Amino acid sequence: MPQISPTGPIQPRAAVLWHGADYNPDQWPPETLDEDVQLMRQAGVNAVSLGIFSWAQLETAPGRFDFDWMDRAFEKLWAGGVHVALATPTAAPPRWMTAAEPQVLAVSASGTRLPHGGRQRFCPTSPAYRRHVERINTALAQRYGGHPALMLWHISNEYVSNCHCPLCAEAFIGYLKQRYGDLATLNAQWWAAFWSQRFAAWEQVEPPRPAHGTVPHGLTLDWQRFRSHQMCEFFKFEAATVRAVTPEVPITTNMMGKFPGLDYAAFAEVMDVVSWDCYGSVGADPVHMAFDHSLMRGMKDNRPWLLIEQTPSATNWQEYGTLKPPGVLRLWSLQAIGHGSDSAMYFQWRRSRGASEKFHGAVVEHAAGSRARVFGEVAALGAELKQLSPIVIGTAVTPARIGILCDQESRWAFENAAGYARDKRYLGELQRHFRAVWTQNLRIDVVQHHRDWSGYDILIAPRLYMLKSGLFPREGTPEQLAARVDVAAKLAAFVERGGTLVVGCLSGIVNESDLVYEGGYPGPLRQLLGIWVEQTDCLPPSAPGSFANGMSLDRDVLALPSVSCGCDRFFDRVHLRGATAAAAYTGNWYAGEPCLTVHRHGHGEAWYIATDPEAAFLEQFYRHLAARHGLHPTIEPVAEVEVLTRRGGGREVLFILNHAPEPRSVAIAPNADAAAADAPGASTAAWHDAHTDTVWPQRLELAPLQVRIAQRRLDRTTG
Ligand code: GAL
Numbered sequence: 109m110p111q112i113s114p115t116g117p118i119q120p121r122a123a124v125l126w127h128g129a130d131y132n133p134d135q136w137p138p139e140t141l142d143e144d145v146q147l148m149r150q151a152g153v154n155a156v157s158l159g160i161f162s163w164a165q166l167e168t169a170p171g172r173f174d175f176d177w178m179d180r181a182f183e184k185l186w187a188g189g190v191h192v193a194l195a196t197p198t199a200a201p202p203r204w205m206t207a208a209e210p211q212v213l214a215v216s217a218s219g220t221r222l223p224h225g226g227r228q229r230f231c232p233t234s235p236a237y238r239r240h241v242e243r244i245n246t247a248l249a250q251r252y253g254g255h256p257a258l259m260l261w262h263i264s265n266e267y268v269s270n271c272h273c274p275l276c277a278e279a280f281i282g283y284l285k286q287r288y289g290d291l292a293t294l295n296a297q298w299w300a301a302f303w304s305q306r307f308a309a310w311e312q313v314e315p316p317r318p319a320h321g322t323v324p325h326g327l328t329l330d331w332q333r334f335r336s337h338q339m340c341e342f343f344k345f346e347a348a349t350v351r352a353v354t355p356e357v358p359i360t361t362n363m364m365g366k367f368p369g370l371d372y373a374a375f376a377e378v379m380d381v382v383s384w385d386c387y388g389s390v391g392a393d394p395v396h397m398a399f400d401h402s403l404m405r406g407m408k409d410n411r412p413w414l415l416i417e418q419t420p421s422a423t424n425w426q427e428y429g430t431l432k433p434p435g436v437l438r439l440w441s442l443q444a445i446g447h448g449s450d451s452a453m454y455f456q457w458r459r460s461r462g463a464s465e466k467f468h469g470a471v472v473e474h475a476a477g478s479r480a481r482v483f484g485e486v487a488a489l490g491a492e493l494k495q496l497s498p499i500v501i502g503t504a505v506t507p508a509r510i511g512i513l514c515d516q517e518s519r520w521a522f523e524n525a526a527g528y529a530r531d532k533r534y535l536g537e538l539q540r541h542f543r544a545v546w547t548q549n550l551r552i553d554v555v556q557h558h559r560d561w562s563g564y565d566i567l568i569a570p571r572l573y574m575l576k577s578g579l580f581p582r583e584g585t586p587e588q589l590a591a592r593v594d595v596a597a598k599l600a601a602f603v604e605r606g607g608t609l610v611v612g613c614l615s616g617i618v619n620e621s622d623l624v625y626e627g628g629y630p631g632p633l634r635q636l637l638g639i640w641v642e643q644t645d646c647l648p649p650s651a652p653g654s655f656a657n658g659m660s661l662d663r664d665v666l667a668l669p670s671v672s673c674g675c676d677r678f679f680d681r682v683h684l685r686g687a688t689a690a691a692a693y694t695g696n697w698y699a700g701e702p703c704l705t706v707h708r709h710g711h712g713e714a715w716y717i718a719t720d721p722e723a724a725f726l727e728q729f730y731r732h733l734a735a736r737h738g739l740h741p742t743i744e745p746v747a748e749v750e751v752l753t754r755r756g757g758g759r760e761v762l763f764i765l766n767h768a769p770e771p772r773s774v775a776i777a778p779n780a781d782a783a784a785a786d787a788p789g790a791s792t793a794a795w796h797d798a799h800t801d802t803v804w805p806q807r808l809e810l811a812p813l814q815v816r817i818a819q820r821r822l823d824r825t826t827g
Pocket of ligand 1: 265266362385387417423424455465468
């Protein structure tokens, strides 16, 4: 596997910010290629993702390849200075294959073999499909592996996994045997005595289908896990086919942010570089993308990653095809780069004439070619990225010391739990806490449970519903075994050495099989938090700005500017067992009972928030906790202005983004606390504008949607 430094570049042969798009010359008459390359030069395009979904054009019959069009594309693109992220075309098999071997297609939950159709409809277990995949991938790698334009493998496209065929069902049983070892353990972990669900033989376990009605939650959860695992094994298989020929070419597959279907943490172990497709909605809160970028880059220790798809204008699948107003393309591209991306790429280069994506945004639209507004904005960004490349490449997001714990399996279990409320959104609450830190201009990462936490001072776990014991799976792949972690023990060690932990309500409820911890919530965290929770009240969410209950703070314990705030939705009834109450409910029949507690443990402290407090409280609370660790915003927060930094190569790069449709004014002079306290790596060197190299004034005026970028030297020891 290629060795990529933690600050990049991702590919030393293409050590620039990649600017480009999904490109399918196979969908166009051959003469379009020359015009496209010409337009790409004009647009400052230096990279394309080539051949996604092109299988039928590459292999016209089993083993009969037509590489002519791709040969021409490689040559002309390379002559035009454009690198290639070469796709394995395997997300959509050709018709000759599905006609001859329908078993390559997935079986739906109702038991029907899918007919040939759109994309991502194959069975990840099918040996026949794997044979075909190996043949085309190997042929592509052998043909283009030595081409100087090849910089990256783009494996498949947006994996989705939901096959219920007999082969998958059999593999599921094998997976469960490894996970639990014996049926008695499986029955116990799934609480299978309930409703006579007990399994007397492995063969009785079936993938859950709607017709089964309610099945044990442990089964639903394991099926979800297995589907993700099986597709990840397929991804591994695909990766191996090209790695065998081109071990030095990095590999990615494009992920989909908050997509609920897969556990991307496992996929990240297979890829050399993270990439993802970001389709923000015009007018949405910018925190959504900030969170998603952090979630995606956190899959691989916050190393440089790739924004591999975004629309240049509108999508064809969001509720409304709203065009990105002028300036938004630049703003969102630079937001991604500020969050650690080494690219700004689009879906798609040329807007197709037919089929389902003909009204999806593209760099080259149906009308006006290079004269169109969108093309102009893309070309302007291309020129700017060329200028920014030497400053940005070789840096990665500045390490954060605050992290928010996120776990897809916990999300699956929480959202599937029958109880508390029907509408339970795991990521929604994580995002509220993330936002409260992010709006303070304090750096924050989204952190996976099995990654290294040693760089963090503060860890936030708003909905740690599932607390993995680390006991399962009993056996598994090396990656599965490495991901096994006793989360409570890891958290205790974190606090012990001086960390601050914040746990939110509905945490520590179940183990990794969705089996409830007895003796009071939050299960194995009771001792660390010095509390136990008896029960949780749940009320419908209040209208914006009003709250079902309140929190009254004890200022001797927690001195925040406000002494009271609202709280909503979930209300734990907490008993103290060593912890100190820092706030009490002001209303309902449990008024006066604790709703915020703190407990010292080792050199650190563990907080428990027993409810969902209003955003204003969370902002004050996190700013207070951060200050106690000497963490202060480098630049004072201004509403709707995002501040991001990257570091590496002895320099720091600062991005200031005005997401507001109005002008904003930002004080650049570092706040006195921050200059001293933001160490290691603090610098008081002046910020130099990335474009003009002039020293920035003490106050920066930003036009609506404007982004300003600067750099400064870092101490030699810290850069
Ligand atoms: C992505 C996909 C692309 C294209 C795009 C449209 O999810 O990878 O192939 O369909 O959506 O927005």
